[in-house]
Amino acid sequence: MFEELLKVTHGSAAFQLLLAGVRLGIFSKIDEAGEIRLSALSTNLPSTEPRSVLLIKGLAALHLLKTTDEDDCMISNIDAVSKLFKDGDWSVFEKLVEFQAQIVNPGQMNFVESLLHDTNSGVSAFPGSGPTLYDRLNTDPALTDVFFGYMQSYTTYASKYFLEEVSFADSKYLIDVGGGGGALATAIIERYPHIRIDLLDTDFPDGTYKSHVESVAAATHENLNHIQTDILKDTFPTGATDVVFAHQLVIWSPDQNHQLLEKAFNALSPGGRVIIFSSVTNEDLESPLMAVLDTVYFQSVASGHGQIYPFSFYDKTLRDIGFTDVETITLKTWTPHGVVIAKRPA
């Protein structure tokens, strides 16, 4: 009866156990061995008993490891973890955990504060004075690397599923709004090398993401161009066959999204497509759990105006602007990814 309540009450300890398991390579060691005895695994960890054993037992109590009944039990990975290793996605999950540890959790410490002041108070956990996390990333190269290290791997992972559902065979000129480190743009251009892509994003400090995007663009994809711009204030280029928003509209309020999608409408040639690629919640706003919990970060840290939206929000906003042929697709990922596609009438 009290299990759920107490699990959440001690949720911070649960996350620390997971983080330790990831950073100390517990899941990787088990994956290499298939299964391993408690004594063999615990002596392979940097701390001595009882710390090492208590870490493993804590992970088992959370059902993040499987154990047998003996004293010196056999330990194996749960099916979800085994699948991440089998599919080559473990490093994506590791970077997600680091992003939670180094950016989301320090920011979310201010969640109640953000509710009381109706703003993203969590951004104060990061150096700088800009109103959004993205303004502040620019002041700290180490933070930029954690953020984009995660973003690149997360987007690269989801892009595989995205490209199974969305074809760019007939596209000529694509605008990637807030394209970040270029993970999606790179995935698209690798499959469709005939497309020209303009990636709109803010400036990044030298030596971090600015040089990364520009070196990717220059070295491998002469058709990929980084345009330094403020997507909220500046107008977009025109004549596009496609305008893509990947992990972008979740940052902004309904009004800001209306304006961004209106700019996309004006940037498109008649018959062109807008494509939204992001986490999506179910209409009840109560599931999937990952999407519901992610909203706390968008409300209290990122810009304070966004959330993980349901498909109906995009559908209505797009139709209000004049888009037609709205189509929604749920991707078969372990993340709550969905896609919305709509057309500017010909």
Ligand SMILES: C[S@@+](CC[C@H](N)C(=O)[O-])C[C@H]1O[C@@H](n2cnc3c(N)ncnc32)[C@H](O)[C@@H]1O
């Ligand atoms: C969550 S990341 C998504 C990056 C990329 N689309 C992806 O899916 O990997 C949001 C991106 O929006 C950019 N961004 C935020 N505010 C912006 C603004 N006002 N103008 C331009 N870019 C902005 C950030 O720099 C960041 O690269």
